[in-house]
Amino acid sequence: MSCHARSKAYNAHHVPQRIGGFISYEVNQLETQEVVFTLTREITHKQAYEEASNAIKNVSNVFDELLQEDERFWSSCPKLTEDWPDAWKHSWIYDFETTRMCVFPPTGVFQDSWPTWMISKPRVVLAENTLDMMRLHYADNRLAQKALLTVFKSARMPNIPCMFPNGNFDMVAQDNSVCGTSPAWCLPFHQIYLMYLRQLDKNWITQLYPYMASYLQWWLDNRIDEEGWAVYKCTWEAGEDCNPRLDPDETGDADITGIVRPVELQAAIAISAHILTIF
Incomplete structure (x- = not known):
């Protein structure tokens, strides 16, 4: 002071x-x-x-x-009323207010309202961003849609890397691969689909669609092994940091492409492709 x-x-x-x-x-x-x-x-x-x-x-x-x-x-904004316990009513408010706090004004490379994964360490992470904006959509659909569109528009690569407002990347694997959210991490396409079903806003989804298609194509081009299985680059990219199920050494940034072929990733890519056909 x-x-x-x-x-x-x-x-x-x-x-x-x-x-x-x-x-x-x-x-x-x-x-x-x-x-x-x-x-x-x-x-x-x-x-x-x-x-x-x-x-x-x-x-x-x-x-x-x-x-x-x-x-x-x-x-x-949805509220609990009548004979719900006070603790339940309050928790509903806390959850929506916390979600609301995660939407920041234009900052740095983000030219419009944008969602942050953590308030204390502002950055975009597509997985949690879609999950949070799907929830905020119940209260403020325009802000939720606008903020999520900013995430895609501001991305420096098709895989929507986790990124800070200054443009620096948050998740970089040991081999210098820039990582973002996998299709299985919080199922981002599914969250977007739920938002679309509430409003049927074709203008919004028309703006999002090219980015979503490029994102999925990037995964098909860069995360498919020699036998046609989808793989994660590292546990960070999976959203399962240091999980021994994926990485026996329990690291976040080590290359695990030759270790495991996760069933949830195959399914997530398939459902993501199906959602694109619906749009």
Whole structure:
């Protein structure tokens, strides 16, 4: 926090390279006060102060906009009512709010709203992205469809690699193969199919279809062994990190193409191809 913060209550420890401080604020009994805290990160203290000042000026408008967005979201989001146990009602809310938090605004190479697999480590992972957006689709179908389309449009390779907003890849095998989600990992085509069945949005699926077809063709071109069986490059690609069923050495990035021919992968590729024929 910058020592330029506009508060006499701010007390910073004056030590080199300090990373923290504390703020004391007293509220009298039965008194209500509104306090706005801003946290900014800039190159200099002056820039941080200016950014914080601008944030304070806009906080009321931003807060109102967020409340309106919250009301809009929950006006269409499924809810449990009546005699359901409170714990069940609350868990329903927590799940949808967590899913909603996983949709980020345009960032880096992602030019539109996009879904992250983890809030603490933002990146696209097609498997969990499709699973999460299928769930969000019940509450906000437009946002879910738009975010998922961003994943495909932003991909640097047909196999939709796991990727950070700066364009760096998240999963690279020992032989430098860039990996993404397998057709069996969360069954991404099946999740997309479920979303399509809810809205029958042909415009959306028309935009997605070329990417989906290229993705499946990539797997047929790059992950079929000499006898025609589909294989994983590594356990990361399978979505079963370090699983001894696939890799006796229990690694994430080792090449396992000659070790196992997983039955679920053969089935997933077949059902994915069938879904494409439906579209």
